[in-house]
Every structure is written in C-alpha cells, then in structure tokens.
Amino acid sequence: MPPPPPAPWASEPAGTWQRLDPRMLLVHPVRELVRFWPALLGLLVAGGASGTGPWGLVAVAVPVTLGVVRYLTTTWRITEQRIEVRRGLLQRHTLAARLERVRTVDLTASPIHRVLGLATVAIGTGSVVGDDDERLELDALPREVAAGLRVRLLEQRLGAGADAVAGTGDATGAGGSSGSTQRTVLARFEPRWLLYAPFSGTALLAVGAVAGGAGQLASETGLPRIVGLDERDLGRVDQFSILLVASLAAGGIALIGLIALGSYLVLNGGFVLSREGSAWHVRRGLLTRRETSIDVDRLAGVSLGEPLLLRVARGRRLDGIVTGLARAPGVGAAALVPPAPAATVTGAAGVVLGSGTPLEAALRTHGPAARRRRFTRAAAGAAVPGALLVLAVLGGAPGVVLVLLVPLALGALALAGDRWRALGHALVPDPRRRGASHLVVRSGSLTRRREALATDHVIGWTTRATWFQRRLGLVHLAATTAGGRGHVDALDIPVGDAVALARAATPGLLEPFLVGTSAPSAAVALGPPAARTAPRHAPEPAPATKESTVSDSDYRPRPDGHPDPGEVVWTWVPYEDDPQQGKDRPVLVIGTDTTDDGRSAVRCLVMTSKDHDRDAAQEERAGRRWMDVGTGGWDRQGRPSEVRLNRLLVVPVDDVRREGAALDRDVYERVLAARAEFEG
Amino acid sequence: MTDLRDPAQRVSPRALAMWHVEVALEAAATAAAAIVAAAVWAPDAVRWWLAGAAAAAAVVAAVVVPQWRYRVHRWEVSATAVYTQRGWWARERRIAPMSRVQTVDFSQGPLARLFGLATLTLTTASAAGALQIEGLDQQIAVRLADELTRRAEDAGGDAT
Numbered sequence: 085m086p087p088p089p090p091a092p093w094a095s096e097p098a099g100t101w102q103r104l105d106p107r108m109l110l111v112h113p114v115r116e117l118v119r120f121w122p123a124l125l126g127l128l129v130a131g132g133a134s135g136t137g138p139w140g141l142v143a144v145a146v147p148v149t150l151g152v153v154r155y156l157t158t159t160w161r162i163t164e165q166r167i168e169v170r171r172g173l174l175q176r177h178t179l180a181a182r183l184e185r186v187r188t189v190d191l192t193a194s195p196i197h198r199v200l201g202l203a204t205v206a207i208g209t210g211s212v213v214g215d216d217d218e219r220l221e222l223d224a225l226p227r228e229v230a231a232g233l234r235v236r237l238l239e240q241r242l243g244a245g246a247d248a249v250a251g252t253g254d255a256t257g258a259g260g261s262s263g264s265t266q267r268t269v270l271a272r273f274e275p276r277w278l279l280y281a282p283f284s285g286t287a288l289l290a291v292g293a294v295a296g297g298a299g300q301l302a303s304e305t306g307l308p309r310i311v312g313l314d315e316r317d318l319g320r321v322d323q324f325s326i327l328l329v330a331s332l333a334a335g336g337i338a339l340i341g342l343i344a345l346g347s348y349l350v351l352n353g354g355f356v357l358s359r360e361g362s363a364w365h366v367r368r369g370l371l372t373r374r375e376t377s378i379d380v381d382r383l384a385g386v387s388l389g390e391p392l393l394l395r396v397a398r399g400r401r402l403d404g405i406v407t408g409l410a411r412a413p414g415v416g417a418a419a420l421v422p423p424a425p426a427a428t429v430t431g432a433a434g435v436v437l438g439s440g441t442p443l444e445a446a447l448r449t450h451g452p453a454a455r456r457r458r459f460t461r462a463a464a465g466a467a468v469p470g471a472l473l474v475l476a477v478l479g480g481a482p483g484v485v486l487v488l489l490v491p492l493a494l495g496a497l498a499l500a501g502d503r504w505r506a507l508g509h510a511l512v513p514d515p516r517r518r519g520a521s522h523l524v525v526r527s528g529s530l531t532r533r534r535e536a537l538a539t540d541h542v543i544g545w546t547t548r549a550t551w552f553q554r555r556l557g558l559v560h561l562a563a564t565t566a567g568g569r570g571h572v573d574a575l576d577i578p579v580g581d582a583v584a585l586a587r588a589a590t591p592g593l594l595e596p597f598l599v600g601t602s603a604p605s606a607a608v609a610l611g612p613p614a615a616r617t618a619p620r621h622a623p624e625p626a627p628a629t630k631e632s633t634v635s636d637s638d639y640r641p642r643p644d645g646h647p648d649p650g651e652v653v654w655t656w657v658p659y660e661d662d663p664q665q666g667k668d669r670p671v672l673v674i675g676t677d678t679t680d681d682g683r684s685a686v687r688c689l690v691m692t693s694k695d696h697d698r699d700a701a702q703e704e705r706a707g708r709r710w711m712d713v714g715t716g717g718w719d720r721q722g723r724p725s726e727v728r729l730n731r732l733l734v735v736p737v738d739d740v741r742r743e744g745a746a747l748d749r750d751v752y753e754r755v756l757a758a759r760a761e762f763e764g
Numbered sequence: 765m766t767d768l769r770d771p772a773q774r775v776s777p778r779a780l781a782m783w784h785v786e787v788a789l790e791a792a793a794t795a796a797a798a799i800v801a802a803a804v805w806a807p808d809a810v811r812w813w814l815a816g817a818a819a820a821a822a823v824v825a826a827v828v829v830p831q832w833r834y835r836v837h838r839w840e841v842s843a844t845a846v847y848t849q850r851g852w853w854a855r856e857r858r859i860a861p862m863s864r865v866q867t868v869d870f871s872q873g874p875l876a877r878l879f880g881l882a883t884l885t886l887t888t889a890s891a892a893g894a895l896q897i898e899g900l901d902q903q904i905a906v907r908l909a910d911e912l913t914r915r916a917e918d919a920g921g922d923a924t
C-alpha cells in the first residue's frame with residue numbers, strides 16, 4: 085500500500101495548539117462594513133462635522149477589536165483522543181470532545197469566507213447544547229485545513245468502531261484515502277429542479293401571506309367604495325376593481341414565484357449529496373456554501389417529505405434523522421435532498437438507507453376506526469367556521485354567504501380523505517445488517533411525510549391516547565430517538581398493531597409489560613441486574629445474555645468439534661454502542677449454558693488484540709475492564725491479546741466457529757479468578 | 765389482541781394526600797377569584813348562582829382530581845426497562861430501556877418534602893423521551909435513583 089498523501093493538518097505535530105487563520109480578522113470587519121455602509125457613507129461625505137464621526141469610527145473599531153481579541157484568544161488542537169478548543173479573554177473556556185463522540189462535521193463558508201479561502205468548522209457531538217459559548221466551532225480555518233480536519237475527525241470515528249484484531253489494515257487503508265478517492269455522488273443539483281421551487285413549503289407560506297394581503301387591500305380600497313356608490317356606477321367600478329385585484333394577484337404570484345426561485349437557488353445551488361468514506365456529505369448554497377458531513381452510523385433514518393403541493397408537481401424532498409447534528413445557525417440542517425423530482429429523491433433515499441424498500445413497501449393501514457376519527461376531526465374542524473357563517477346570516481348578513489359552506493365542507497372532506505389515505509406503518513427488514521430493520525410510518529396531507537427509522541436507533545416508546553382514542557381502540561405511538569425531532573410517530577394506530585409493531589421493532593423491551601405477564605410484587609422490585617452485560621435489546625435470540633442456571637467452567641479444551649471452556653472460538657459479536665452492527669471476533673469460552681429458547685450455548689468473554697494499557701483509566705471510566713492473556717493461536721500475527729472481564733455473552737453453540745485455539749490452563753484460571761473478583 | 769397492562773406500582777399513598785392539599789389550594793384560589801369576579805360584574809339575578817357554581821366546581825375538583833390521578837399515575841421497573849403511566853384525559857405511557865437512560869434527576873418541592881415524597885425524572889438521549897414519576901416515597905425514590913444510575917452506567921455506551 086503506498087503511503088497516504090500527507091494531509092495539510094499533518095504538517096503540525098499532533099497535539100500542538102494552533103491558531104485560527106489570521107485572514108479571519110478580515111471577515112468580521114468586512115461584514116460590519118457591509119452592515120454599516122450607510123453610516124460610513126455619512127462619515128465619508130460629512131466628515132466629523134455632522135456628529136456621526138465618532139459613532140462611525142466605533143462601528144468600525146468595535147468589530148475589528150473583537151476580531152483581534154478573538155483571534156488572539158482562540159486556539160485549538162487535535163490529539164490522539166480529543167479535539168480541544170480554548171477561548172475567552174477573561175474567562176478561559178476549554179471545550180473538548182472525544183474523537184469517537186464526533187458525529188457530524190459542518191463546514192460553512194459565507195461569500196466573504198469564500199473570497200478569502202476560509203471555512204468555518206462546527207463539530208457536532210450529540211450533546212444538546214444551546215449556549216453559543218459551548219459550541220465546538222472554529223471560525224475560521226483555511227479551506228484545506230478545514231477539509232483535512234473533517235477527514236481526520238470522521239476517519240477517527242471509523243477507526244473507533246473497527247477493532248484491531250482484524251480491522252487495523254483496512255481501517256487505515258480506507259481512512260488514508262477516504263478524503264479524495266472514495267467519493268460516490270448520489271444526487272447533484274440540476275437547473276430543472278428550479279421548477280419545484282414554487283411548490284416547496286416556503287412558497288406556500290408566501291402565497292398565504294400575499295393572498296391575505298391582497299384580500300385586505302381589496303376590502304380596504306374597492307369594497308367600501310362599491311358600497312358607497314349608487315347602482316349605475318357599480319358595474320363600472322366593480323369591473324375596475326376586479327381588474328385591479330386580478331392584476332395585483334397575478335403580479336403577486338409572479339413575485340412569489342421569483343422569490344421562491346431565488347431563495348431555492350441561493351439555498352440549494354451547487355447541491356451535491358455524496359458518500360465519502362464513512363460519511364454522507366451534503367454540500368449546498370450558491371453564496372454561503374455549507375458542507376455537512378454526517379457519520380454513516382449516526383444517520384438514524386430519513387424523512388421523505390411529500391407535502392400536497394410538491395406531490396402535485398411530482399416532487400419530493402428528503403431530510404435525515406441525524407443524531408448529534410451541530411445546532412449551528414442555518415435552516416434545514418439535516419436536509420439531504422431539496423425539493424427535486426420524486427425519482428431522484430427516492431433513489432438517493434434508497435442508497436442512504438441501503439435499500440429502497442422502506443420507501444416503497446406497502447404500508448399497513450390503520451383500519452376503519454382511524455378513518456372514522458379522521459372524518460370526525462375534519463367535521464369538528466369545519467364546524468366552527470361553519471357555525472360562524474350561519475350565525476352571521478342569522479345576524480343579518482346576506483343569505484348568499486351560506487354558499488361558502490359548500491367549499492368548506494368539500495375541503496374538509498377532501499382533507500380528511502387524504503389524511504386517512506396517508507396513514508400507515510410497516511417494519512421493513514434491512515438487507516445490510518443482520519436482525520436490523522426500519523420502522524416506517526406515514527401521515528399528514530398538506531405536510532405529508534414518510535419516515536423510516538432504523539430500529540437500533542429507537543430509544544424507547546411513548547403511547548398516548550385521549551378518551552376518544554381509547555374508546556375507538558386507537559393510540560398515538562411514538563418511537564423516541566436521539567435524532568431529528570426526537571420522535572417518529574404513528575398516528576391513530578390500532579392498539580394491537582401498535583404493540584405488535586413496537587415488539588417487532590425492539591424485541592424484548594415491551595414483553596415484561598404485556599397483559600398477562602406477572603408484575604413483581606415488592607414495592608421496589610429491583611432484583612439482581614440480570615441484563616447487566618447484555619447487548620441492548622438484543623436484535624435476535626443468538627447473542628442474548630441471561631443469568632445462567634447451569635454453568636460448568638472447568639478447563640477442558642478438547643478437539644471434539646464442540647466449543648469447550650478454555651477454548652478460543654470465533655463468533656459474531658455486536659458492538660456495544662450499536663448492537664445491530666457487529667463483527668466476527670475471537671471469544672474465550674468460560675462455561676456452558678442454554679439460550680432462552682432452549683438451545684445449547686456457551687458463555688464467552690470478548691477478546692481483542694488492542695492494547696488497552698495505554699488508556700486504562702479511560703477504559704475503566706467507560707466501564708470496560710480488560711486483562712492481558714498474552715499471545716496464542718487465535719491471532720495469526722502473534723499479537724498480545726486481552727480478555728474483557730465484564731462483558732459476558734451467551735452464544736448458541738451453532739453460531740460458534742472453532743479454529744482449535746485455546747488458552748493455557750493457568751492463564752484461564754487467572755481469567756476466571758479475575759472475573760470472579762470483578763463480579764464479587 | 766395484546767395490549768400493554770398498567771405499570772405494576774402505584775405511587776405512595778401519601779401522594780394522594782399531597783395532591784388533595786395541592787389541588788385544594790389551587791381550586792380554592794381559582795374559586796375565590798371566580799366568586800369575586802361574579803360578585804363584582806355579574807347581574808344581580810345570577811350573581812350567587814355563578815359564585816355557588818364556582819365553589820361547587822372547586823370542591824369537586826379537589827375531591828376527584830387527586831383520586832383520578834392516583835389511579836392513573838403508575839410506574840414499574842423491570843430488569844431491563846422502565847415503564848411509566850400518567851395523564852387523565854390523554855393517558856400517556858412511556859417505556860425506555862435501562863441502557864438508554866442518561867440521567868436520573870431526583871427533585872423535591874416544598875410540599876413534597878413536607879409529605880416525604882419526591883419526583884424522579886429519567887432523561888434519555890431523545891428530546892421527547894423523559895420519563896417522570898411523581899409522588900414517590902422519598903426512600904424508594906433515593907434507592908431507585910441509585911439503582912437506575914448504577915444500571916445505566918453498567919450498560920455502557922453513550923446511550924444514543
């Protein structure tokens with residue numbers, strides 16, 4: 085393998101404190117100059133005589149001074165484990181994030197930044213931070229340094245997930261070249277996408293605003309005059325005012341279209357969605373260019389936007405459900421694809437999800453009760469304006485006003501029907517990962533969305549049912565997650581379906597609480613922590629862990645085709661922070677057991693060739709305890725290995741692969757003793 | 765059709781007493797305001813009817829609401845998950861695996877301290893996922909907080 089080209093940041097030895105780029109000193113003054121140009125113009129024209137002089141000077145001096153202070157007091161460095169940012173003049177802050185906690189990296193460059201060749205780097209770590217001071221943000225670095233930093237930060241995530249036993253080779257191989265070579269473009273801006281601009285949500289809001297304004301204008305100008313004029317003039321003025329209102333409306337619509345086009349172009353011009361190494365990259369913005377990089381593992385799912393207007397134009401939009409996106413200012417932080425042709429968007433979504441099925445699969449509808457509820461609610465919604473109209477007529481308004489009831493009723497019916505057709509849910513298996521699937525839900529009409537959330541990103545469940553819903557046997561089911569809005573909802577789903585869906589998505593989580601299960605009787609039923617070392621709601625019965633009833637841990641490795649205590653065997657081990665993913669790893673057999681469904685199994689401890697000595701303290705804080713066991717036949721490169729003492733797996737015998745390696749008896753006994761001590 | 769059952773544990777019976785006091789105080793304040801308003805603004809014919817209705821509503825609320833709340837507010841902790849229920853018009857049930865609990869907050873208002881009660885709030889990484897158990901016996905709440913904190917730590921990872 086040729087050595088990877090040195091990244092720009094590599095010119096500094098790791099761990100050196102570095103400053104921002106001095107060119108950032110120009111950014112803020114230039115920005116302030118733009119903002120204060122009228123004042124400055126006054127200053128130039130009138131000089132100090134008009135009295136604007138001192139204020140004009142302050143307007144320039146303050147941002148310049150602030151910039152200099154910020155430049156002088158902000159430094160950053162990246163070490164093996166952490167990225168750190170130091171800032172503050174009087175009160176020094178040091179912000180630090182462990183590299184494996186980095187989920188997203190955001191590069192933003194305003195036009196000024198771009199002219200100067202700079203970019204602002206914002207690092208998202210998943211902690212929800214509202215305070216500006218606490219945000220990991222570097223404003224600004226040279227573009228190449230920023231890009232190199234991004235590669236480094238995200239590559240680290242890849243390295244943290246992989247394991248030294250088998251992963252070192254390809255992890256560094258992929259990391260070294262991921263910045264430039266492994267780039268797959270999923271979607272790219274095309275000028276014809278501009279056709280979708282008027283159909284996006286912002287345009288709809290603008291139409292509403294202008295229509296409201298036009299209505300007001302018509303009533304303020306035309307109508308009172310009509311009322312005040314006599315019969316003969318009425319026809320003429322009526323024509324005139326209709327013409328006026330119509331041309332105003334046409335002009336307004338044209339203006340809205342232009343605004344929509346312009347804002348779409350400014351926001352999404354140059355849009356590219358691509359996969360680079362272990363991250364999704366979204367680049368967009370005609371003037372201010374923003375590049376968001378989302379670690380693949382942190383994309384919990386997608387939300388396919390199909391609002392009514394966009395559906396009419398056969399367009400769609402796509403947002404990511406992302407954990408730990410930097411809450412930097414700016415709109416649509418997690419937007420993956422702007423309003424664009426449906427085929428393009430669903431195609432890109434299919435690649436992001438690893439399969440198009442979650443977006444195409446037929447959804448299970450929510451049944452007659454849900455339909456009745458949609459229509460009842462629409463009727464209730466229309467009843468209020470309807471009643472007002474009737475009251476108005478009773479109160480003396482012309483009877484012709486009642487005609488408005490017809491569009492009102494029709495609109496409510498159409499909306500209810502469309503909302504009903506939207507409702508649906510499904511659980512779609514993920515072809516990429518064993519035991520994983522996507523929870524898919526759809527709802528809404530004017531703002532319809534179809535959301536697909538990977539089940540391993542489901543944190544928990546919330547069900548909510550009003551008295552009406554309980555009477556109909558319906559419930560509002562929300563899967564809570566760390567990304568996006570925090571929850572993905574199935575509206576008005578029948579109770580039975582809701583429980584079935586949640587059980588299938590997170591096996592084992594709901595089971596203790598189902599009707600017919602016995603509940604513990606003690607006031608605080610905190611028994612032995614049976615699942616202390618279990619992978620989180622294990623995806624399938626295979627690596628499920630449970631308290632052993634029978635265990636025989638005597639040392640007896642035998643070449644009998646059966647895994648025995650003392651042997652090192654290979655099996656699929658889920659990652660702790662993402663049990664839906666995992667890898668083939670060596671494990672030490674320390675006993676026999678049976679799985680919940682009665683299959684014969686072995687109790688195992690995870691092994692690794694990683695050297696944990698150098699950061700033992702950190703490992704301990706993270707709750708991981710390792711013990712050296714030396715070298716052996718399980719590692720062909722003869723690297724010293726360790727056994728993790730506090731993570732016990734119970735693996736069915738059928739899922740284990742023997743390669744004939746075993747620990748020495750005394751080492752094995754020491755592992756057992758250490759584990760007993762640890763457990764004791 | 766399988767449904768979830770109610771969580772097994774009720775909150776402390778003393779919570780019932782606390783809610784009676786709490787709701788009675790609130791209802792009394794609201795009723796007093798309503799009675800004053802009726803006495804000042806309502807026409808003579810209905811003045812005392814309105815005032816009487818406000819007082820009656822307050823009494824009913826002070827009697828019924830705490831009972832209702834006590835019936836609905838329930839919680840349960842299994843080996844792997846926490847399960848809570850609350851709400852009277854819209855009944856809300858929340859389930860979170862122990863491994864996804866990030867922080868356990870123990871809080872006690874002045875009234876709760878008087879009754880020896882406490883509230884536990886369990887937050888997860890989701891902005892929508894906090895579980896709250898009100899009206900727990902103080903001792904139980906402390907033990908539960910310790911136990912949940914310990915198990916959340918054992919589960920490792922960053923709970924996202």
